[in-house]
Amino acid sequence: MAGRLSEKDLGLILELREAEVLQDVKSHLIDQRNGIILVTCADGDRFPDIFQHQVRIQADCRNDPRIHTLAWNGGALACAPHSPINKREGDEQVFLDQVRGARELKSIDQVVLDAHAPCGMAGHHHLSIEEVLALQLSAKAEIKRLNSGIRAVCFFPVDYGDKQRTYFLSCQHWKQWAGEHGVPAVAGC
16 A cells, blocks of 8 residues: 555445445544544645544534644554554554543543555555554554543545545444454454
């Protein structure tokens, strides 16, 4: 998954949309009244769209955006246990500590985890879209496990070349789709 999506990737994204793994974002279903902690990729080509999307979502429930942003290469993927994008085993703790610290500093209990396609870090590590989604959901499960009472959702922005579109990643539908396709599901997401 390098700079442009392949025909195979585009077909998979369509399949995941049809299976409701990737769904339209419904902002009223995400409690952002107190703001969010946004865990995202630092990709300078995609970050402006990701951030502005969050600003638009918050407009439904806040007069002013409150987005505490944690951005690094790979974004949410770096928070997943045993993530191949981290250089050393256990590096995810650094990123998980950042989420915990942001929650304590800002008293925000809503985390939005973004991974995107195409992603340079995912491409560098030869990760498929399926592997990216599984890592993203694994990061969500780990953040919830380590932070009692925290809420976390996964968004998956896709750059189609001529447009960008952000989807909600449904854990429930992922588990069903993964089971039907022999892809390991993620527990606790």
